[in-house]
Amino acid sequence: MANVVLNRLNSEAFPDTVTDVVFQREKGVSQFSPVSNGSYYRVKVSEETVNAVERALMGEDISQGALYFVARKYADSRKVEWFDRNLTYLFVHGGHEFFK
Helix, strand or coil: CCHHHHHHCCCCCCCCHHHHHHCCEECCHHHHHHHHCHHHCCCCHHHHHHHHHHHHHHHCCCCCCCCCEEEECCCCHHHHHHHHHCCCCCEECCCCCEEC
């Protein structure tokens, strides 16, 4: 997820700050489900997460340049169709499919 946020930060198609990327809404819909469901405000940040973000900030990009990801199992099928029609599938990891 950190890589997707940073990739968006470096893309002309997305906002220019981490905060604006994370809280971006498109057609009234939050771009990241932890923001929309409120878990963003309740989560305890693990050491593993801190390490992953640090690696991403140092330039490691395991996302292959992904700008989007979705957990197909939990997402609205109509919204997932948009990913399939409009984006390039990259890979699946941890139940999330990554696209650009």
